[in-house]
Amino acid sequence: MNKNNLFICICFSFLLNQNIYTGYIIENNDTLDVFSYQIPSNYSNQQNHPLLVAFHQWGGSQDSPYYTNFDEEAELRNWIFLSPFGGSSNNYNHQEAQSYVEKAIIYLTDNFSIDKNRIYMVGGSMGGASGAIFANNHLNPKKPMVAATASASGILDCERRYYEMDGNNSMIEWFGGTPEEVPFEYHRNSAVYFADTTQSMHYNLQYTPLYLDFGITEPHRYHAEDLYNLLLNYNQNMWIDIEPTGSHGYSVIDEEHACNWLSQYELIDDPDIINVNLDEPSRAYWIEAYNQIDTNNFIRVNAKREYCNDQFIFEGYCIDFENYYNSDSLIFHILNDKYEISDNTISILLGTSTNFSIDNFPSNIGFSGDLFSGDNILDIDADGIPGIGQECFLDNYNIDANNVIWLRGTDIWGGDCPLYGRNIITFQFSISDINLDETWDLLDIIILMEYIINQEFPDNTQVWNGDINQDQILDILDVILIVNMVLEN
Numbered sequence: 001m002n003k004n005n006l007f008i009c010i011c012f013s014f015l016l017n018q019n020i021y022t023g024y025i026i027e028n029n030d031t032l033d034v035f036s037y038q039i040p041s042n043y044s045n046q047q048n049h050p051l052l053v054a055f056h057q058w059g060g061s062q063d064s065p066y067y068t069n070f071d072e073e074a075e076l077r078n079w080i081f082l083s084p085f086g087g088s089s090n091n092y093n094h095q096e097a098q099s100y101v102e103k104a105i106i107y108l109t110d111n112f113s114i115d116k117n118r119i120y121m122v123g124g125s126m127g128g129a130s131g132a133i134f135a136n137n138h139l140n141p142k143k144p145m146v147a148a149t150a151s152a153s154g155i156l157d158c159e160r161r162y163y164e165m166d167g168n169n170s171m172i173e174w175f176g177g178t179p180e181e182v183p184f185e186y187h188r189n190s191a192v193y194f195a196d197t198t199q200s201m202h203y204n205l206q207y208t209p210l211y212l213d214f215g216i217t218e219p220h221r222y223h224a225e226d227l228y229n230l231l232l233n234y235n236q237n238m239w240i241d242i243e244p245t246g247s248h249g250y251s252v253i254d255e256e257h258a259c260n261w262l263s264q265y266e267l268i269d270d271p272d273i274i275n276v277n278l279d280e281p282s283r284a285y286w287i288e289a290y291n292q293i294d295t296n297n298f299i300r301v302n303a304k305r306e307y308c309n310d311q312f313i314f315e316g317y318c319i320d321f322e323n324y325y326n327s328d329s330l331i332f333h334i335l336n337d338k339y340e341i342s343d344n345t346i347s348i349l350l351g352t353s354t355n356f357s358i359d360n361f362p363s364n365i366g367f368s369g370d371l372f373s374g375d376n377i378l379d380i381d382a383d384g385i386p387g388i389g390q391e392c393f394l395d396n397y398n399i400d401a402n403n404v405i406w407l408r409g410t411d412i413w414g415g416d417c418p419l420y421g422r423n424i425i426t427f428q429f430s431i432s433d434i435n436l437d438e439t440w441d442l443l444d445i446i447i448l449m450e451y452i453i454n455q456e457f458p459d460n461t462q463v464w465n466g467d468i469n470q471d472q473i474l475d476i477l478d479v480i481l482i483v484n485m486v487l488e489n
Contacts, residue, residue: 019038019039019041020036020037020038020066021036021037021038021039022034022035022036022062023035023036023037023104023107025100025103025104032087032100033084033085033086033087033100033103033104034062034085035062035082035083035084035085035100035104036062036063036066036082036083037080037081037082037083037104037108038071038074038075038080038081039080039112040074040075040077040078040079040080040081041075042078043078043080043112043113044113045112045113046113047113048113048114048115048116048118049078049079049080049112049113049114049115050077050079050080050114050115050118050119050120050263051079051080051081051082051105051108051109051114051115051118051119051120052070052073052074052079052080052081052082052120052121052122052259052262053082053083053084053101053105053119053120053121053122053131054068054070054071054081054082054083054121054122054123054127055083055084055086055121055122055123055124055126055127055128055130055131056083056085056086056089056123056124056126056127057123057124057125057126057127057128057249057250058089058090058125058126058170059089059090060089060127061085061089062083062084062085063083064083065083065250066083067250068124068250068255069255069256070122070255070258070259071083072255073255073256073259074259077259077263079120080108080112080114082104082105082108084100084101084104085100086098086100086101086130087100088174090126090170090173090174091126091174092126092155092158092170092171092174092175092189093126093129093130093133093134093189094174094175094189095137095188095189098133098134098137098138101130101134102138102143102144105119105144106143106144109144116144116145116267117147117266117267117269118147118263118265118266118267119144119145119146119147119267120146120147120148120149120150120259120262120263121134121135121146121148121149121150122149122150122151122152122211122253122258122262123150123151123152123154124152124153124154124249124250124251124253125152125153125154125155125220125248125249126155127154128151128152128153128154128155128156128220128249129151129154129155129156129190129191131146131149131150131151132149132151132154132156132191132205132208132210133189133190133191133201134146134149135149135204135205135208136191136201136202136204136205137188137201137204137279137282139204139276139282139283139284139285140282140283140284141269141270141283141285142283145267145269146208146267147208147209147262147265147266147267148208148209148210148211148237148261148262148264148265149208149209149210149211149262150210150211150213150253150258150261150262151210151211151212151213151224152213152214152249152250152251152252152253153213153214153215153218153220153248153249153252154191154212154214154220154223154224155220155223156190156191156192156220156223156224156227157190157191157192157193157194157223158171158175158186158189158190159179159183159186159187159190159193159195160194160195160223161219161223162178162179162186163179164219171186174189175189183199184199184279184296184297187199187200187201187298188201188279188298191205191227192226192227192230194226194230197230199277199297199298200277201276201277201279201298202227202230202231203275203276203277204276204277204284205231205235206231206234206235206271206273206275207235207268207271208235209235209237209238209261209262209264209265210227210228210231210235210237210238210239211238211239211258211261211262212224212225212227212228212238212239212240212241213240213241213244213252213253213254213258214241214244214252215244215245215246215247215248215251215252216244216245216246216247217247218247218248220248221244224240225240228240237265239261269285270285270286270338271285272304272305272306273303273304274286274287274301274302274303274304275301275302275322276300276301276302277298277299277300278292278298278299278300278301279298279299280292280295280299281299281327283331283333284301286305286332286333286334287301287303287330287331287332287333288330288331288333289301289327289329289330290327290328290329290330290331290364291327291328291329292326292327293326293327293328294326297326298326299325299326299327300323300324300325300326301323301324301327301330302321302322302323302324303319303320303321303322303324304319304320304322305317305318305319305320305334306318306320308349314347314349314424316339316347316348316349317334317338317339317347317348317349318348318349318350319332319334319348319349319350319351320351321351324362327362328362328363328364329362329363329364329365329366330362330364330365330366331365331366331367331368331404332350332365332366332367332368333368333369334348334367334369335367335368335369335370335371335372335427336369336370336371337371337463344378344428344429344430345426345427345428345429346371346426346427346429347424347425347426347427348424348425348426349422349423349424349425350365350422350423350424350425351422351423364406365406365407366400366404366405366406366407367404367405367407367425367427368402368403368404368405371429372403372405372427372429373403374399374403376429376430376432377399377405377427377428377429377430378428378429378430379428380397380405380407380425380426380427380428381425381426381428382407382423382424382425382426383423383424396408396410405427407425432465433465434447434448434462434465434466435447440482440485440486441486442486444466444482444486445479445482445483445486447462448466448474448478448479448482449479451466451474452474452475452476452479466478466482468481468482468485469481
């Protein structure tokens with residue numbers, strides 16, 4: 001969010017004894033969107049409150065979800081409630097509408113005490129797919145993500161719905177044409193594309209709990225049932241109505257039951273297995289893809305990390321690829337304390353499979369993470385393991401303005417070559433002081449003592465620097481060692 005050209009105007013009103021606030025997203029003196037939200041009467045900035053985002057149906061507004069009982073359920077549960085407009089009454093969850101929703105969520109998280117691990121979404125009809133579509137497109141742990149979502153008669157596949165209706169002028173307007181003319185726009189703004197699941201974003205819902213409700217006879221029922229069957233044994237947390245009631249939209253859903261179900265879940269934002277279709281260069285969990293080669297096709301990434309132990313090659317964390325295409329650059333956001341740390345180093349085996357090929361491996365590889373501050377790298381060592389295709393070794397690197405370490409591959413003659421095969425990459429960090437002024441003194445001791453008694457909370461770099469004996473615990477032993485260093489100095 002660009003705070004220089006974005007601001008929110010707040011109004012206040014009363015509805016059914018509830019305090020409702022209205023906000024406007026304004027850029028360059030143009031009002032782009034409006035949203036309303038409710039702060040529970042028992043709100044406290046001393047605790048984190050879940051956020052429930054409710055999306056309106058086709059033709060509705062930011063006021064429409066207040067005619068359901070979801071705002072009352074939010075009040076009873078001490079949740080913050082958000083109802084976005086999304087730029088239009090018929091936005092069909094277009095990218096622009098999603099961006100407005102994200103800005104509204106960011107505004108609330110910046111100004112209120114919200115549990116970012118418990119952001120829930122619900123909607124009816126057109127809005128019934130919003131949570132799943134937003135989840136598909138927002139997998140960056142540094143930004144708002146969906147912990148769980150509930151759908152009431154959701155239009156989960158826009159292309160299927162287009163043909164069910166013999167055309168849809170709203171979809172044509174927002175997507176820029178018919179499914180025959182701009183198929184990718186329909187696929188990227190749908191929870192699923194049933195006709196060709198390889199060109200679908202439903203993979204991205206693996207870790208998003210799904211609640212699927214619908215009317216007895218409506219075609220939206222088959223959207224939900226087909227998605228449920230498609231994700232069965234892939235998504236481990238789904239609920240589907242087996243005794244549906246009502247006709248369409250919000251009328252089919254039991255608000256209390258839906259909120260009870262949603263409340264079970266917290267965000268999963270660091271899975272070991274990633275299987276996604278990305279509609280544009282973006283971050284998905286601990287992987288970030290750059291440079292989309294074909295802008296009308298998805299970036300495919302299927303990768304996993306695991307602890308591996310090969311006494312002849314490597315013991316530690318390994319990263320392996322199953323599928324990767326339509327991009328030439330990947331960043332691994334993995335320089336953190338999840339990995340084995342000893343002697344101020346992190347070692348990672350990149351590429352454990354024997355089926356690597358030049359076609360499913362990125363040309364440019366970058367590394368980033370909380371332990372890397374931009375200037376605390378002493379050395380990077382990369383040893384290529386021969387035997388898989390062309391021998392390409394990672395023996396050079398540069399650091400960009402975003403503190404990403406980019407490794408460069410060279411062949412045995414010193415020329416550039418694509419990075420594939422297996423490589424053991426070792427990062428050696430320097431240990432600075434705790435307050436990062438590069439001098440060990442009394443202030444570092446005081447700060448460490450505050451950390452130990454939990455009066456302050458260190459970041460990952462400070463934990464690294466303060467853990468002098470590298471036992472992964474900040475305690476009095478580290479204090480004694482720092483005192484000795486100060487005295488020696």
